Amino acid sequence: MRIGYLYCPEEIIQDIHGLAVVQKEICTADKYLADRIRSNNHEVELIEYSENFVKEIKKADYDFIFNGADGIDDIEEYDQLFEKLDKLGIPFSGCNRKIHYLFTDKPKAKEFFQNCGVETPSYHLIGQNMKIPANLSYPIIIKPAATDASLGIDEDSVVYNEVELNRKLSEIFKKFDKVFIEQYIDGREFCVPIVFNKGEVETFPILEIDFSEHFENKPKILSYKAKWSRNTNAFKNTYSRVKDLEPELDNKIKETAKLIFSRLNSAGYATMDIRYADNTAYVLEINPNPYLAIESDFIKSAKHLGLTSNEFMEKIIQLNNLLTIKSKNH
Incomplete structure (x- = not known):
């Protein structure tokens, strides 16, 4: 081709x-x-x-x-x-535009997760000059309402009281019009690589985020620096590794993926971020166009599955190409 x-x-x-x-x-x-x-x-x-x-x-x-x-x-x-x-x-x-838009608009994604019957942390959408909801349950994490790749998230994004919340909102509203505040779940974090095609869902080996001693007295979150700024301590001390999970946990995460991706009448690949606490798998976010470099979570997972980088790239190409050919013939 x-x-x-x-x-x-x-x-x-x-x-x-x-x-x-x-x-x-x-x-x-x-x-x-x-x-x-x-x-x-x-x-x-x-x-x-x-x-x-x-x-x-x-x-x-x-x-x-x-x-x-x-x-x-x-x-x-x-x-x-x-x-x-x-x-x-x-x-x-x-993913196509519709799916990309769904998962990068955080409130829409949350509504979709809830309609799929999966657990996700409680949240509120706040615009500038809007009243902050009363009786918030702290700690909470503050994110821009429509971004991906952890843009706008740093180590101060988790707040523990109203004073910290107001200070962080003042800072983030200088760059973003709408803000998403979400219950912070303190638990294990997993990255789930997924390939899907018209209701069929293939879950690749699951990776666990290994937060090192750098995060001992800090909230365990994947900030923008932890993902992309190679020279920072956050990046150097954040790892992801394929894990052989306990069967019950492994099944719970895979079933969560199926509940979501089996509803998408399309094809593509994505990663799903999960927090696990109190025997509950909470869906945080889905990245519909994940990074695919040699050190990426998806490629690590594919290699664990026995696929070379060449084979994985060909799988992605054939997945979308065949879907388009089928669509044209119907």
Whole structure:
């Protein structure tokens, strides 16, 4: 197949003759993934995400688009990316716009989880100048209402009283219009990689987040720094490992995944974040376009299952490509 690999360029600041020059380059992770696809005997061309990316795709005769553009912080712009990909009519990797929008809009996702009959922490949506609900049960965690990848979450996002809540809200409202406050569940955390197709749900080996001594006197949360800022203590002291879970817990998490993803009349891959406490599996969030670099949770899990990176990438391509072909024939 002829495949276009859509990526978000990294901005590299270089000193050229004493001047700071910003150059855009493809990151190492995207190079790696594009090479894995290429090694499966596909013709792969790199497409830089920009204002003109749709024109670039239309100029070429691609059979498939691999969507590696997961570095867009603006949620509206990110939604528009999926809208444009949907309108192109070319099969692309991952979830469609409808599913992406569902899971990145936290209140909508919560409502969906509840309709599926799964447990999820209690929550409130708060806009600027709105009255804070009375009788909140602390501690709570504060998040932007429509972001993913832990954007807007730091080690101070968990608050223990109204004074801390007001202080944090004042800070976060400077950047975001709506805020999501949620009951903080102090328990074990799991990442569940999932591949789904028209009601069929395949749960990959489950990973547990190993919070080290760095978090001994801090809330155990995956902040933005813990996920993405490689030079921080939070990143260096947060690990995820595939775990052989107790059968009852393993079954409970897998059944939770099936209750959610069997309702989606589409195909894609995603990761589900679970907190486990008091014999209850609480669904926190679902990432409908997860990171797929060599160190990512999904690739770790796939390797534990016996899949190479090449085999996993091919599985993703065939999953979405076959779905599109079937849709066109019905």
